[in-house]
Amino acid sequence: MGQTQDGEASTRTALITGATSGIGAAFARQLAARGHGLVLVARDTGRLTAMAADLSAKHHVDTAVLPADLATAAGCGVVEERLAATNDPIELLVNNAGITLNRSFLRSTADDEERLLGVNVHAVMRLTHAALPGMVARRHGGIINVSSASGFAAVMPGSTYPASKAWVMHFSEAIGLSVRQFGVRVMALAPGYTRTEFHDRAGINMTKTPPWLWLDADDVVRDGLRDLTRGRLVSVPNWKYKTVVFAMRHAPRRLLHRASTDTRGRIGRDEIDRETAGR
Numbered sequence: 001m002g003q004t005q006d007g008e009a010s011t012r013t014a015l016i017t018g019a020t021s022g023i024g025a026a027f028a029r030q031l032a033a034r035g036h037g038l039v040l041v042a043r044d045t046g047r048l049t050a051m052a053a054d055l056s057a058k059h060h061v062d063t064a065v066l067p068a069d070l071a072t073a074a075g076c077g078v079v080e081e082r083l084a085a086t087n088d089p090i091e092l093l094v095n096n097a098g099i100t101l102n103r104s105f106l107r108s109t110a111d112d113e114e115r116l117l118g119v120n121v122h123a124v125m126r127l128t129h130a131a132l133p134g135m136v137a138r139r140h141g142g143i144i145n146v147s148s149a150s151g152f153a154a155v156m157p158g159s160t161y162p163a164s165k166a167w168v169m170h171f172s173e174a175i176g177l178s179v180r181q182f183g184v185r186v187m188a189l190a191p192g193y194t195r196t197e198f199h200d201r202a203g204i205n206m207t208k209t210p211p212w213l214w215l216d217a218d219d220v221v222r223d224g225l226r227d228l229t230r231g232r233l234v235s236v237p238n239w240k241y242k243t244v245v246f247a248m249r250h251a252p253r254r255l256l257h258r259a260s261t262d263t264r265g266r267i268g269r270d271e272i273d274r275e276t277a278g279r
Helices: 022-033 045-059 073-084 110-138 161-182 217-229 239-250 253-258 269-277
Strands: 013-017 037-042 063-067 092-095 141-146 184-189
Touching: 013 022, 013 073, 013 110, 022 037, 022 045, 022 092, 022 217, 037 045, 045 063, 063 073, 073 110, 092 110, 110 141, 110 161, 110 184, 141 161, 141 217, 161 184, 184 217
Parallel strands: 013 037, 013 092, 037 063, 092 141, 141 184
Antiparallel strands: none
């Protein structure tokens, strides 16, 4: 990956999944402001088109839209084809799209869990696999896979979301180590609670979350792009979450489990009885 005069990573075209809101939208705004062309990926064609027009008008950059449902093989295939294209190659891939479930594993369905894995795991693997050969051949390029601070431990009892994000983190580290000799950088971005539409879309009530825990999406992206330039394999934005992650990594497992107060994935004995009674 090349460098600008101020030391920031220089790219020509970036592809961002989950680009119409939250962290994905912040990536699009900041990269457009730096002069990068964009390929925006999401399911909502209307929002994609409106966002592309706005960014093109404000920053005078080429902005293309690619509607795709990354929970499906067909949706991934559309994006993989663009990533493999040799004309106007993708120099930066941001795998930001992700979903969570507002229920425990016991109350979930196999289909819902497959969809979560499809977006959070399978799509990340497939798009990374599609992008890397060209980047390695060109001897430069970058991939940011958006993980989560929750991926450092089982902090949501009954929820499979942290497990999916743990996979993203370890996958990114492993691939990053293997390709950096070719001038390609792969990094996991692991933010904590960030003010986006993410929890609202999943129907998760976050009103009891202390205000000091919330991060701003633009700050998360700024930290992530800086850490990619520095060659980090994992980026944890903000000192608060660096402290939280340190505790997750080093606290006794029993203490960590007792401190896991997120209740969206918990299920009580009475609910277990109701769930299993009809089976």
